[in-house]
Amino acid sequence: MTRWTPDGPLDLTEAAHLRDARGFSPSLRRYAPPAALADVVRRFWVPVWSLPDGEVSVQRVLQYPVCQVVVGPDGGQLVGPHSGLSTQELAGRGWVVGAMMQPAAGLALAGGPVVALTNERRDLADIAALDGAGLVAAVGAALGAEPAAVERQQEACALVAEALAALLPADDEGRLVNAVVEYVEGDREVQRVGQVCAKFDLGERALQRLLRRRIGLSPKWLIQRRRLHDAADLLRAGASVDLARVAADLGYADQAHFTRDFRAVTGLTPGEFSAEPAGPDRG
Numbered sequence: 001m002t003r004w005t006p007d008g009p010l011d012l013t014e015a016a017h018l019r020d021a022r023g024f025s026p027s028l029r030r031y032a033p034p035a036a037l038a039d040v041v042r043r044f045w046v047p048v049w050s051l052p053d054g055e056v057s058v059q060r061v062l063q064y065p066v067c068q069v070v071v072g073p074d075g076g077q078l079v080g081p082h083s084g085l086s087t088q089e090l091a092g093r094g095w096v097v098g099a100m101m102q103p104a105a106g107l108a109l110a111g112g113p114v115v116a117l118t119n120e121r122r123d124l125a126d127i128a129a130l131d132g133a134g135l136v137a138a139v140g141a142a143l144g145a146e147p148a149a150v151e152r153q154q155e156a157c158a159l160v161a162e163a164l165a166a167l168l169p170a171d172d173e174g175r176l177v178n179a180v181v182e183y184v185e186g187d188r189e190v191q192r193v194g195q196v197c198a199k200f201d202l203g204e205r206a207l208q209r210l211l212r213r214r215i216g217l218s219p220k221w222l223i224q225r226r227r228l229h230d231a232a233d234l235l236r237a238g239a240s241v242d243l244a245r246v247a248a249d250l251g252y253a254d255q256a257h258f259t260r261d262f263r264a265v266t267g268l269t270p271g272e273f274s275a276e277p278a279g280p281d282r283g
Contacts, residue, residue, distance in 0.1 A: 005157070005158045009030055012030050018273075019059065020057045022277060031043060031157045040102050040168060040174075041161070047096055051090060051092060056091045058090075062085060062229060063081060064185075066081060066102060067080055075123065076132050077121045078110070078123075080110070080118050080121065081117070082119055102170075104170040106215060107174065109129055114214055143156050176210070179200070180207075181215070183196065183199055184222050191223060191251040193220060196222075207219050234250075235274040
């Protein structure tokens with residue numbers, strides 16, 4: 001049987017990816033999963049970098065409320081949802097093949113409620129749902145000495161897709177949590193937990209239990225993270241952006257409240273973030 005391989009790369013900008021303080025991001029391509037995996041995989045992502053000796057880049061990410069399966073030349077990890085700002089140091093030469101999972105996949109990957117994996121990482125070899133060691137070896141062999149080549153990346157993503165098919169089918173609760181997260185992430189008018197409860201005919205405690213079990217985070221966090229992703233997109237317009245207007249567009253009572261939220265998670269005020277350079281990606 002012919003192995004599925006992704007089209008692409010996708011023409012997609014991630015609101016979650018904030019680059020480093022100098023505006024640098026490594027060469028990063030994203031690929032869509034096969035339709036059959038839509039309930040458990042959002043997309044694949046493949047960064048490749050080559051930095052001068054002694055140079056370190058600290059990449060910053062406002063993660064989505066999902067787990068990530070990450071394979072690199074030195075091993076693999078299951079990365080849980082991160083409640084704050086996730087950072088990753090890059091140095092020398094390297095690559096990663098990552099799978100951004102759907103919320104429905106977290107329970108099976110974590111082997112229990114995802115709250116135990118929040119802000120944590122586990123060795124992929126310890127994940128019962130996957131053959132982590134075999135996947136790391138196969139992906140490394142597929143990329144070989146040309147990790148930046150699109151056809152090599154496509155083959156590596158296909159191998160990860162085959163491994164993740166073991167998570168199918170998603171259960172009814174998994175499909176429900178996918179729908180909840182999609183609703184909050186896709187509609188800027190969702191600004192209160194009560195709106196989510198009404199949409200899905202769930203009490204607030206039932207919604208809290210569902211999200212704690214399946215994504216390890218609270219309904220309020222989910223809404224705030226969507227707001228911060230929206231804010232990052234709006235602030236990339238440049239230093240002249242009207243911060244009071246941004247705060248109002250995102251549903252904040254005032255600019256001060258917006259500034260507190262943004263700084264608490266990113267460590268920067270909105271003005272400081274907006275003034276950072278947006279340099280080109282570099283391989």
